[in-house]
Structure formats: structure tokens, C-alpha cells
Amino acid sequence: MLAQLKSATLLGLSVSMVDIEVDAAAGLPAWDIVGLADTAVKESKERVRTAIKNAGFEVPPRRIVVNLAPAYLRKEGPSFDLAIAIAILTVTEQLHCENLNQYLLLGELSLDGSLRPVRGVLPISLEYSKRNYTMLVPASNQEESAIGGCTTYGFHHLKEVVAFLENPEVYSPVQVNLPDFSKLAAMQTLHDFSQIKGQSEAKRALEIAAAGNHNILMVGSPGSGKTMLSQALPGILPPLTFEESLSLSKIYSIAGLLPEKQPLIMQRPFRSPHHSASSASIIGGGRIPHPGEVSLSHHGVLFLDEFPEYHREVLEALRQPLEDGQVTVSRVQAQITFPCRFLLAASMNPCPCGYYNDPHRECTCSPAALQRYRNKISGPLLDRFDLQLEVVPVTFQELHRDTPEECSASIRNRVIAARQIQQNRFAGSGTIHNGAMTASQIQKFCQLDEKSRNFLEQAFQKLGLSARAHSRILKVARTIADLSGSEQIQLNHLAEAIQYRTLDKKLWKA
Ligand SMILES: [Zn+2]
Numbered sequence: 089m090l091a092q093l094k095s096a097t098l099l100g101l102s103v104s105m106v107d108i109e110v111d112a113a114a115g116l117p118a119w120d121i122v123g124l125a126d127t128a129v130k131e132s133k134e135r136v137r138t139a140i141k142n143a144g145f146e147v148p149p150r151r152i153v154v155n156l157a158p159a160y161l162r163k164e165g166p167s168f169d170l171a172i173a174i175a176i177l178t179v180t181e182q183l184h185c186e187n188l189n190q191y192l193l194l195g196e197l198s199l200d201g202s203l204r205p206v207r208g209v210l211p212i213s214l215e216y217s218k219r220n221y222t223m224l225v226p227a228s229n230q231e232e233s234a235i236g237g238c239t240t241y242g243f244h245h246l247k248e249v250v251a252f253l254e255n256p257e258v259y260s261p262v263q264v265n266l267p268d269f270s271k272l273a274a275m276q277t278l279h280d281f282s283q284i285k286g287q288s289e290a291k292r293a294l295e296i297a298a299a300g301n302h303n304i305l306m307v308g309s310p311g312s313g314k315t316m317l318s319q320a321l322p323g324i325l326p327p328l329t330f331e332e333s334l335s336l337s338k339i340y341s342i343a344g345l346l347p348e349k350q351p352l353i354m355q356r357p358f359r360s361p362h363h364s365a366s367s368a369s370i371i372g373g374g375r376i377p378h379p380g381e382v383s384l385s386h387h388g389v390l391f392l393d394e395f396p397e398y399h400r401e402v403l404e405a406l407r408q409p410l411e412d413g414q415v416t417v418s419r420v421q422a423q424i425t426f427p428c429r430f431l432l433a434a435s436m437n438p439c440p441c442g443y444y445n446d447p448h449r450e451c452t453c454s455p456a457a458l459q460r461y462r463n464k465i466s467g468p469l470l471d472r473f474d475l476q477l478e479v480v481p482v483t484f485q486e487l488h489r490d491t492p493e494e495c496s497a498s499i500r501n502r503v504i505a506a507r508q509i510q511q512n513r514f515a516g517s518g519t520i521h522n523g524a525m526t527a528s529q530i531q532k533f534c535q536l537d538e539k540s541r542n543f544l545e546q547a548f549q550k551l552g553l554s555a556r557a558h559s560r561i562l563k564v565a566r567t568i569a570d571l572s573g574s575e576q577i578q579l580n581h582l583a584e585a586i587q588y589r590t591l592d593k594k595l596w597k598a
Pocket residue numbers: 439440441442443444451452453
């Protein structure tokens with residue numbers, strides 16, 4: 089006797105069908121799992137056996153072989169438990185079902201036969217909705233599966249799945265209502281821009297960063313307000329679109345971080361991992377490759393406070409994802425790619441004591457300590473920030489000024505308008521923001537008149553800028569022009585963009 093049914097597995101975001109075949113032959117009682125399974129899959133033997141017994145069925149004393157096909161594909165994790173159990177019950181004639189082949193089964197079994205949630209249900213459902221499969225999943229994953237588009241039934245216990253398969257017509261599938269993304273509000277943040285007194289230069293730089301998705305480095309003494317400004321940043325980004333939400337939610341599904349009752353991420357992420365975090369947790373990786381903070385920040389903000397304090401390998405590993413908008417995690421058998429189009433907001437003190445250049449306090453750092461501290465940020469990494477900003481503490485006068493500060497919603501409207509211009513500009517090209525323009529796009533969309541070109545040339549020589557810095561200036565100037573609704577980059581746009589590159593010279597090349 090042989091029973092066959094379908095399950096699926098993920099390698100990064102790519103979904104593959106897995107055929108579960110179970111054969112139960114006469115012979116000495118034994119149980120084998122073949123087909124490139126990892127330890128978690130091999131352990132399912134004991135889980136499935138005990139769950140079957142505790143659900144009131146039996147595992148007859150026969151020679152049972154479970155084959156996971158195709159054999160070349162590595163299978164990881166516990167999500168095949170349910171499919172294996174159902175195949176065993178079928179092959180031993182404890183379950184009778186006509187059309188097992190139309191179902192795709194996912195779920196981990198507890199020893200008592202109850203079903204536990206698994207990761208990656210959303211991307212799997214999205215993939216198989218095109219092919220008319222019906223998904224049978226743990227109840228905790230049912231909303232997620234239904235949003236993916238497959239007809240879905242959710243269950244708490246192995247017994248319920250058996251009852252369903254013997255009598256499916258009396259059940260009705262899970263219904264979900266998709267939220268209306270056109271009415272989605274922007275992110276509620278801890279701080280609104282209107283609550284931050286003064287800081288007009290910093291606010292302006294953050295507006296530019298948000299409008300063109302430019303990475304920003306903020307340098308300032310402790311208490312100058314860098315953290316508060318960063319936390320307010322997501323509030324001036326436009327609300328997520330449905331497409332952005334789906335691509336983000338797939339990543340959260342694989343990470344096992346989707347909320348059960350509302351399995352779509354509705355707001356742009358703001359992630360702020362601690363500086364002691366490992367490279368695997370920030371970039372991604374691990375035995376079963378999981379997305380890192382850079383991917384969990386996709387379409388949102390990754391905030392790295394105390395930037396030089398992160399492990400050197402983490403900082404250097406950030407360079408490739410910052411450049412490519414995706415991250416590749418190497419495994420023994422395959423390369424796995426996760427998207428990571430995030431806005432990097434990093435903040436740091438100007439020196440170890442924190443008060444270099446401070447108007448009110450003396451810096452106590454030795455030149456050597458100063459050098460060591462700044463050398464933690466390599467030139468190529470520093471180059472990847474489009475905007476470098478010196479944040480100065482707010483003055484007493486500013487704190488006590490009565491004029492109201494502009495609120496996040498009003499700044500956001502300008503950001504949305506500037507992003508609309510970019511969307512039209514780059515339509516069909518794969519680029520979304522000015523921050524990600526290719527060399528040929530820079531050439532096409534960032535043309536300067538003669539006066540501006542001369543000005544840039546002078547600045548280039550005076551500040552000793554790199555070629556990379558040169559193209560960053562043009563990208564930022566493009567965004568500044570977009571914010572003011574100007575088709576041509578004007579001299580004042582360019583001059584403002586150059587201002588955001590002067591810290592290089594002031595702090596690193598001094
Ligand atoms: Zn100092």
C-alpha cells in the first residue's frame with residue numbers, strides 16, 4: 089500500500105512543492121524517513137507516532153517508509169508532521185478520503201495530537217492559489233493562509249483534520265476581509281514632529297531622507313535629540329501600499345512574526361536592534377535561514393543607535409544590502425535571497441566622550457582615541473550615507489519659543505507628493521526612489537546647468553569628495569528639487585545637497 093499527498097517547503101522566499109509518500113509493508117516494525125530531511129524532520133517520527141496514538145488511532149507494527157520528494161531538495165523544520173500523519177492514517181486504512189491530491193497540508197504536531205503553527209504559510213498560499221490547491225493548516229495560521237488566496241480550512245487537532253477529510257462537504261472555508269489600504273493611516277509614532285522643539289535643520293534633512301529614501305547618519309552629543317528625531321521619522325513616511333504590505337508580510341511569515349489575527353503588516357516597520365546583535369540577526373542567516381533585521385525593516389526604517397558600537401563585521405556586512413536592496417545568505421547547498429529595501433538611519437556621538445565640538449562642554453578624548461573611534465566607520469561605509477547631519481542640542485530660547493512646530497502629517501504630505509513624482513519618473517524601471525537610482529538614471533535625471541556644474545566641481549575639490557559621494561550629492565539634489573516641485577535641479581538644491589556631505593571632511597579627514 090502507498091499513500092501520497094502534498095506539502096510545501098521554502099528556501100528563502102522561493103516555494104517548492106513536496107510530495108509526501110508513505111509505504112507500509114509487512115515485515116519487522118520499523119520507521120524510516122528518506123529524502124534529504126534535516127534533524128527537525130527526522131524527529132517528526134516520534135512526534136507523529138505519539139500524536140497518532142494520542143488522537144485515538146494506531147500505528148500498526150509494520151515497516152513504514154516515508155519519502156519526501158523531490159529528493160534533491162533540502163527539507164527543513166517540523167511543518168511536514170501533519171501531512172506525514174495523514175498519509176500514515178490513509179495507508180493503514182484508518183482514514184478514507186477520495187481526493188487527497190487537491191489538498192496541501194502544513195502543520196507541526198504536538199505529542200497530544202494538537203496542531204502548532206508553522207512559518208511561511210503566507211508565501212506558500214500566495215504561490216499555490218494560482219493552482220487551485222486547498223490548504224489544510226493549523227488554526228493559528230488560517231487567516232494568513234486565506235489572505236494568500238488559497239481556499240483554506242484551519243484545525244486545532246489531528247482528529248479534526250481526519251473528520252474533515254472524511255466529510256469535507258459539511259465544512260465551510262475560512263473567510264477573511266482584506267483591509268482597505270486606500271484608507272490606511274500613516275504610522276503612529278512615539279513622537280510627532282510637532283512635539284520636537286527647534287531642530288529645523290535636522291527635521292529638514294529627515295524630510296529629504298524620507299522623500300527620496302536616502303540613508304542618513306546623525307552625529308551629535310548625548311541628549312542632542314538624535315534618538316527622538318529618528319523615532320519620529322516613520323511618521324512622515326507615506327502609508328504602506330497593499331503590494332508593499334504583501335512583500336513585507338511574506339518576510340514576517342517566514343520569520344514567524346505575523347500576528348495571528350491580523351496577518352498582514354499594516355505599518356512601515358521601525359526596527360532598532362541593539363549594538364550587541366550578531367551578524368546573523370542583523371543581516372540574516374542561521375541553520376534554518378531566517379531573515380535578519382535588514383529584511384524585517386523592508387519598506388521601513390532600520391535605526392542603528394550608537395553606530396560605531398556595532399560589531400565591525402556587522403557594519404561591513406551592511407554595505408552589500410544597502411547597495412543592492414536585497415541580501416544574499418549563503419548556505420552549504422544554496423544561496424538564499426531576501427529583499428531589504430530599508431532606510432538606514434544611524435546615529436553616533438562625535439567622539440567617545442560625546443562632546444567633541446560641543447559649544448558648552450570640553451571634549452576629554454585623546455587624538456588617538458578619537459581616531460580609533462572614527463575608524464570604526466570605514467570610508468566605503470560612510471560613503472553609503474546620502475545625508476550626514478550634525479545634530480546640535482536645542483537652545484533654551486528654542487525650547488521656550490511659542491511658535492507652534494509643524495506636525496508630522498503636514499511634512500508627510502510633501503513627502504508623498506515628492507514620492508509621486510519619483511513613481512512617475514521611474515515607472516517600469518524597477519527603481520522606486522531617487523536614493524536607488526542607477527548610474528545611467530543619475531545621468532539622465534540629474535543634469536546640471538553650467539553654473540551648477542562649476543559649483544559642484546569646486547566643492548568636489550575643496551571637500552576631497554569620492555566618486556561615490558559625487559553621485560550621492562546628485563541623488564539628494566534630485567530629491568530636494570522634487571520636494572520643491574522643480575523639474576530642473578537648481579543651484580540652491582545642489583548647494584543644500586553638498587551641505588549634507590561636509591561631515592566627512594570635518595570629522596573624518598580632519
Ligand atoms: Zn570626546
